[in-house]
Structure formats: structure tokens, C-alpha cells
Amino acid sequence: MKINKPKHDVNPDLAKERLKCNFNIEEVTNIIDGGKDKTVQRKKIEDIALNNGASLDEVPEECLSIKERYENAVRKSCVYGNLVRNEMLEITGIENFESPVLRRTADAFFKDISPFMLHLGMFVPTLIGQCTPEQTAEWLPKALDMQIIGAYAQTELGHGTFIRGLETTATYNPEKEEFVLHSPTITSYKWWAGGLGKTANHCVVMAQLYTQGKCHGTHLFIVKIRDLDTHMPLPGITVGEIGPRMGFSSADNGFLRFDHFRIPRENMLMKHAKVEKDGVYVKSAKHGKLTYGTMVFIRVTLVSEMSFNISKAATIAIRYSAVRRQTELRPNEPEPQILDYPTQQHKLFICIATAHAFQLTSCWLWNTFQAVLADMKKGNVDTLPELHALSSCLKAVSTSDALSHIEQCRFACGGHGYMLSSNLPFIYSFVAATRTYEGDYTVLLLQTARFLVKASEQAEAGKKLTQTVSYLNRTANADRLNWDNTHEGIIKSFQVIAAGKIGQCVKSIRDRTASGMDYEDAWLMTTVQLVGAAEAHCRAVLLNTYWSEMRKITEASSADVKKVMHQLAVLYLMYWALEKTGDLLKYSSVSKKDLDELQRRYEELLAELRPNAVGLVDAFDLRDEILHSSLGSYDGRVYERLIEEAHKSPLNDEPVNQSFHKYTKPLMLGKL
Numbered sequence: 001m002k003i004n005k006p007k008h009d010v011n012p013d014l015a016k017e018r019l020k021c022n023f024n025i026e027e028v029t030n031i032i033d034g035g036k037d038k039t040v041q042r043k044k045i046e047d048i049a050l051n052n053g054a055s056l057d058e059v060p061e062e063c064l065s066i067k068e069r070y071e072n073a074v075r076k077s078c079v080y081g082n083l084v085r086n087e088m089l090e091i092t093g094i095e096n097f098e099s100p101v102l103r104r105t106a107d108a109f110f111k112d113i114s115p116f117m118l119h120l121g122m123f124v125p126t127l128i129g130q131c132t133p134e135q136t137a138e139w140l141p142k143a144l145d146m147q148i149i150g151a152y153a154q155t156e157l158g159h160g161t162f163i164r165g166l167e168t169t170a171t172y173n174p175e176k177e178e179f180v181l182h183s184p185t186i187t188s189y190k191w192w193a194g195g196l197g198k199t200a201n202h203c204v205v206m207a208q209l210y211t212q213g214k215c216h217g218t219h220l221f222i223v224k225i226r227d228l229d230t231h232m233p234l235p236g237i238t239v240g241e242i243g244p245r246m247g248f249s250s251a252d253n254g255f256l257r258f259d260h261f262r263i264p265r266e267n268m269l270m271k272h273a274k275v276e277k278d279g280v281y282v283k284s285a286k287h288g289k290l291t292y293g294t295m296v297f298i299r300v301t302l303v304s305e306m307s308f309n310i311s312k313a314a315t316i317a318i319r320y321s322a323v324r325r326q327t328e329l330r331p332n333e334p335e336p337q338i339l340d341y342p343t344q345q346h347k348l349f350i351c352i353a354t355a356h357a358f359q360l361t362s363c364w365l366w367n368t369f370q371a372v373l374a375d376m377k378k379g380n381v382d383t384l385p386e387l388h389a390l391s392s393c394l395k396a397v398s399t400s401d402a403l404s405h406i407e408q409c410r411f412a413c414g415g416h417g418y419m420l421s422s423n424l425p426f427i428y429s430f431v432a433a434t435r436t437y438e439g440d441y442t443v444l445l446l447q448t449a450r451f452l453v454k455a456s457e458q459a460e461a462g463k464k465l466t467q468t469v470s471y472l473n474r475t476a477n478a479d480r481l482n483w484d485n486t487h488e489g490i491i492k493s494f495q496v497i498a499a500g501k502i503g504q505c506v507k508s509i510r511d512r513t514a515s516g517m518d519y520e521d522a523w524l525m526t527t528v529q530l531v532g533a534a535e536a537h538c539r540a541v542l543l544n545t546y547w548s549e550m551r552k553i554t555e556a557s558s559a560d561v562k563k564v565m566h567q568l569a570v571l572y573l574m575y576w577a578l579e580k581t582g583d584l585l586k587y588s589s590v591s592k593k594d595l596d597e598l599q600r601r602y603e604e605l606l607a608e609l610r611p612n613a614v615g616l617v618d619a620f621d622l623r624d625e626i627l628h629s630s631l632g633s634y635d636g637r638v639y640e641r642l643i644e645e646a647h648k649s650p651l652n653d654e655p656v657n658q659s660f661h662k663y664t665k666p667l668m669l670g671k672l
């Protein structure tokens with residue numbers, strides 16, 4: 001495999017690590033990419049995007065002012081967008097505009113975030129999912145060609161989670177065949193939409209639809225908010241940026257207020273429900289929640305996004321841990337590489353395994369999503385609730401796990417991991433937002449819990465359940481599972497934990513209603529348990545999917561690759577079994593002796609994986625331009641890079657800062 005040759009000598013410790021690796025790295029890269037041809041395609045696209053240096057910044061993004069950072073990000077977005085439009089999409093095919101390969105190259109341009117991200121990330125998918133064929137013909141080519149730039153304005157100042165509580169109104173006027181968009185209260189300001197503040201000239205707006213004097217709930221509208229030539233906001237539109245936040249600092253998350261703003265009837269996105277010219281409302285023939293489709297789509301894609309982010313953080317932390325030496329183990333012996341500490345391996349090897357677990361699960365989820373879309377095309381929406389439950393819990397758990405693993409990667413890099421030049425703080429703050437946006441963690445797990453409670457009741461009634469909850473058919477009446485210390489045994493025990501927790505929730509709700517509580521209060525009182533049950537279900541799905549997909553995907557692999565992929569999956573199973581010993585003790589016959597044995601095997605496995613650690617992160621094949629890290633580059637020149645980056649600090653532009661003469665010296669002389 002062609003590796004981008006480092007310009008400098010590789011750090012000797014890192015070079016030695018690469019000699020230790022006992023499997024074929026290229027083979028694992030091909031597995032991650034989804035095949036050899038996909039690796040070739042990815043590399044071709046990366047060469048187009050990155051070889052001309054257009055992604056490079058003279059001054060690090062973080063050293064710029066807010067305005068400069070935004071302007072620089074727009075500049076790079078245009079260069080990048082142009083490359084996507086003219087060269088990259090030709091290779092992937094226009095229908096793959098959301099390809100992870102494009103997503104990956106975008107990271108080389110933006111340490112933080114592109115102000116255009118939501119254009120391709122949400123605006124375009126909404127057009128694809130919510131437009132009639134005529135609307136698609138009108139809007140999609142312009143959006144894909146970037147003649148118009150869009151945002152997705154759903155959340156308001158007062159409501160994000162509770163979509164039915166949104167206050168923006170779209171009132172239909174049959175005389176003029178127009179909708180009037182209005183923000184009636186301060187809490188109805190649209191708030192948060194990425195790219196809305198300064199970049200977008202169009203946006204999709206979620207608003208309460210009124211026609212013939214009746215409210216028909218939230219629907220989507222496409223709205224032009226700025227003049228295409230001058231970029232000035234149109235009359236009736238107040239739009240701006242919401243201000244600095246934890247991350248997302250090079251983009252322009254926006255606010256938007258409508259003052260009786262008129263749009264043509266054709267601007268309601270009418271694939272599912274519509275308003276006729278005379279004002280008659282025709283509701284979706286299929287399902288009431290199809291306007292939420294973009295959210296489901298993004299939740300599905302976020303699982304792969306989390307895999308990518310963990311793989312970046314793991315690459316940085318593992319390469320750094322191979323270079324970094326700290327603390328004598330025995331007097332007069334060299335300090336060990338910190339990667340030799342089992343505690344460090346415990347923090348980091350799970351990250352490699354999780355990146356694989358999420359990648360394989362995301363492919364499986366994507367196929368499930370495509371199958372549901374195909375069913376819906378034929379008018380069958382029966383599979384939608386299961387997809388909604390799955391995408392909700394996998395989005396919640398993958399973003400939450402990614403966040404804690406990435407934080408462990410930062411801890412694993414000590415003080416240097418706190419430097420922005422390590423890139424770990426950027427990765428962390430990006431992923432921190434994913435736990436909240438597209439549906440908050442708790443809220444989405446409660447959506448899954450609704451589905452699980454219904455499934456449990458169906459299992460109790462002897463009905464056959466769909467695939468992801470079919471374990472409830474087998475385990476509904478099981479009390480404590482007989483512990484079986486095999487991989488399949490661990491997966492089964494997680495299904496029993498999930499079934500036990502769901503059963504306990506059902507019982508709590510029933511006990512509470514039997515004692516006189518109404519159902520809503522009984523549900524509310526049980527929500528802490530319900531979140532736990534949905535998380536447990538998600539763990540069972542993740543463990544089962546990772547294990548079975550790993551076995552499938554490595555069927556034709558070489559023995560060494562099979563072995564190391566198998567070891568990672570076993571590590572994942574053991575890690576989670578040990579994390580959840582309380583649940584195992586409650587729901588299975590596992591003994592202290594069994595758990596001690598599991599712990600011993602886990603520690604041995606860390607040691608077995610140790611020689612392959614650097615090889616495993618090299619297999620993620622993340623170019624230095626994408627990693628943006630002083631600690632994680634391929635050549636391991638950690639200390640040299642930290643010094644180079646320090647010199648880029650604007651505070652080092654002159655030997656004495658003017659504040660000394662203005663403030664410090666007068667203070668020292670008592671003249672302030």
C-alpha cells in the first residue's frame with residue numbers, strides 16, 4: 001500500500017513498533033473501507049483534495065479572531081466545495097454526495113467545522129427526502145451545484161426536543177396562494193441552525209401549518225432568506241449568528257425571525273402531506289412522522305461519524321504513547337514507553353475496538369435504513385418504528401461512548417493532549433455536540449424505550465417479534481441466565497440483561513398504575529429505569545452486530561488479520577462485560593470466580609494486542625492533513641511539532657507585549 005512518505009525520519013520508537021506488527025495493515029484498511037476498490041477510490045479522492053496544499057492554513061485556525069476564523073473557513077469551504085462539485089463527485093457519483101470519503105477529506109480543510117457543512121449535511125438530504133418530483137427538479141440541482149446555499153432551521157429558542165411545541169407559524173392564504181411565515185414570540189426565534197447566521201441564502205424551516213383556520217402540526221418549507229446578489233437579508237427576515245460556543249467556532253450557527261414573511265404555496269415541501277390551491281389540507285397517506293425523515297437519516301450516519309472520530313483520537317493517542325516515555329519502572333532502566341502500561345492500554349485499545357464496532361454496525365444500520373426506504377416506496381411503513389427505535393438508541397449510545405473514549409484519549413496524552421495543536425480538544429468538542437444535536441441522549445433513549453415496552457408486551461402475548469428484539473421472545477420468562485463464559489455467552493447475557501430491565505420497567509409501570517397513578521405519571525416515574533433499559537438493549541444490539549459482522553467480513557481474510565480482528569471483538573465483549581458486572585450479577589449466575597477469570601483474560605488480551613497497537617491505528621490510514629495533530633503524525637516528531645506550533649502563537653510575534661508597558665510596569669512601579 002502506498003503510504004504518504006514522511007518528510008522527516010520517523011521517531012525510532014514508532015519505527016520499531018511498525019516492525020513488531022504481525023498482520024497485513026493494508027488488508028485491515030481494505031476491510032475498514034469496505035473493499036480494496038473502495039480504498040483505491042478513497043486515496044484517489046484524498047489526493048485530489050489534499051495534494052495541492054489548499055487545505056493548509058498559514059496561521060492555525062485557533063489563533064485567529066472570530067471574524068477571521070469564519071472568513072477563512074468560508075474561503076476554504078469554497079475551495080473545497082468547488083473540488084467536490086468539479087472533481088470528487090465525478091468519482092463517487094453524485095448520489096453519494098454524503099460519502100464518508102468526502103466527509104473525511106473535509107476534515108483536512110477544517111480543524112473545527114465548515115460553515116457549509118449543514119448545506120450538504122441536512123439541507124440537501126431534506127430536499128431529497130421531502131420534495132415532490134417537481135420540487136426536486138426545481139431545487140436539488142441548484143443546491144448540489146451550490147448556486148443556492150441552505151440551512152436546516154427547525155430548533156427554536158424555546159424548543160428543540162419537543163418538535164410539536166415549535167411556535168413558528170405558516171398560515172396559508174388561498175387568495176394569494178401563499179404561506180405567511182411568522183415568529184409570534186421571542187421563544188419562536190429559530191436558533192442554532194448551522195450555517196444560517198451568515199452563510200446560507202436559503203433554509204428549510206419547520207413551522208406549524210395553518211390552513212382553513214385549523215392547525216395541522218409541523219411541516220417543512222423552503223425559504224429564500226437573502227438576496228442572491230447582495231446577500232442582504234430580505235425584508236421581513238431578521239437573521240444573525242448566535243454567538244461563541246464550546247466548539248463549532250468556525251461556523252455560523254444562526255438565529256432567524258420572520259415578520260409576516262410571504263412564500264409561494266409551492267415552497268411547502270409536499271412529498272408526504274400537502275395543501276391544495278384552495279387551502280384543503282391532505283395529510284400523509286403513509287405515516288404522521290415522515291417529515292422527521294432527515295433526522296432519522298442523520299442519526300443513521302452519525303454512527304459511522306463516531307467511528308471516524310474515535311479512530312482519529314485513537315491514532316493520535318496511540319502514536320503519541322509509543323513515542324512518550326515516562327517514569328522508571330526499575331532503577332537505572334530506561335523509562336518505558338507509556339504504551340507499555342496496561343492502564344494506558346485499557347484506556348486506548350477499547351477505542352480501536354469501538355471504532356471497528358461502530359463502523360460495522362453503521363454499515364449494517366445503513367442497509368437496514370435502505371431496506372426501510374425501499375419498503376416505504378412500496379407503501380409499507382411497518383418497519384419504520386423499529387428503524388426509529390434502532391437509529392435513536394444507536395445515535396445516543398454511539399455519540400455518548402465516542403465522547404467518553406475521546407476524553408480517555410486526551411487523558412492518555414497527559415498535558416500535551418490539552419493543547420489545541422494535538423487536535424484532541426477539537427475532536428472532543430465536535431463530538432460533545434453530537435450527544436445533544438439531532439436528538440438529546442436521554443430523549444432518544446426514551447423513544448427506544450417506548451418501542452421496547454410495546455415489544456415486551458407483544459412477547460408476553462406470545463407474538464413473534466422483529467429481528468432486533470426477537471431475543472425478548474426467547475428471554476421474556478427467563479429468570480437468571482446460566483453464565484456461559486464464551487463469546488456467544490456474553491452476548492446472550494447482554495440480551496438477558498436488556499430483557500430483564502425492560503421487564504422490570506413494565507412491572508414498575510404496572511405497579512404504579514395499579515396503585516392509582518395514571519399511565520403518564522407511571523411512565524414518568526419509571527424514566528430513569530427506561531433509559532437504562534434502552535441503553536442495555538443498545539449494548540446487546542451493538543455486541544451482537546459487531547460480533548456477527550466481524551465474523552462475516554473476515555471470512556476470506558488471512559489468518560493473522562482474522563486473529564487480530566477477532567481479538568479486538570473479544571476485547572470489546574470483555575470490556576463491556578466487566579463494565580457491567582453489577583448487571584451480570586443481577587441477571588445471570590456469574591460468580592466472583594467467573595468475573596476474576598474474565599478480568600485475567602482481559603488483561604492478557606491487552607498484552608497480546610500490544611505489539612499490534614500502532615499497526616492497528618496505521619490501518620485507519622488517516623493522513624497527517626486529516627489528523628491535524630502535533631502528537632499523532634505518522635513520523636512521530638512530537639516534540640519538534642509542539643515547539644513549531646508554539647512558535648506560531650501570535651503572542652510570540654514580538655519579544656515584549658505592549659501590555660507590559662501599559663499595565664504591568666505601572667503596577668510594578670506603583671504608578672497604576
Ligand SMILES: CCCCC/C=C\C/C=C\C/C=C\C=C\C(=O)SCCNC(=O)CCNC(=O)[C@H](O)C(C)(C)COP(=O)(O)OP(=O)(O)OC[C@H]1O[C@@H](n2cnc3c(N)ncnc32)[C@H](O)[C@@H]1OP(=O)(O)O
Binds near residue numbers: 117296
Ligand atoms: C457532507 C456530509 C456531512 C455529514 C455530517 C455529519 C453530521 C453532521 C450533521 C449535522 C450536524 C449538526 C446539526 C444538527 C442539526 C440538528 O440538531 S436539527 C434538529 C434535530 N432535532 C431533534 O432531533 C429533535 C428531537 N426530537 C424528536 O425527534 C421528537 O420530537 C421526539 C421523537 C422526541 C418526539 O416527537 P413528537 O412529535 O412529540 O412525537 P410523539 O412523542 O408524539 O410520538 C408519536 C409517535 O411517533 C414516533 N416517532 C417520533 N419520531 C419519529 C421518527 N423520526 N420516525 C418514526 N416515528 C417517530 C414516536 O416514537 C411515537 O410512536 P408511538 O406512538 O410510541 O408508536
Ligand SMILES: Cc1cc2nc3c(=O)[nH]c(=O)nc-3n(C[C@H](O)[C@H](O)[C@H](O)COP(=O)(O)OP(=O)(O)OC[C@H]3O[C@@H](n4cnc5c(N)ncnc54)[C@H](O)[C@@H]3O)c2cc1C
Binds near residue numbers: 153162191248439446
Ligand atoms: C452544535 C449544535 C448544532 C445544532 N444545529 C442545529 C441545526 O442545524 N438545526 C436545528 O434545527 N437545530 C440544531 N441544533 C439544536 C439541537 O437539535 C437541539 O439543541 C437538540 O435537539 C436538543 O434540544 P434542546 O436544546 O431543546 O434541549 P432540551 O430538550 O431543552 O434539553 C435539556 C435537558 O432536558 C432534558 N429533557 C428534555 N425533554 C425531556 C423529556 N421529554 N424527558 C426527559 N428529559 C428531557 C434533556 O435530556 C436535557 O438534559 C444544534 C445544536 C447544537 C448544540
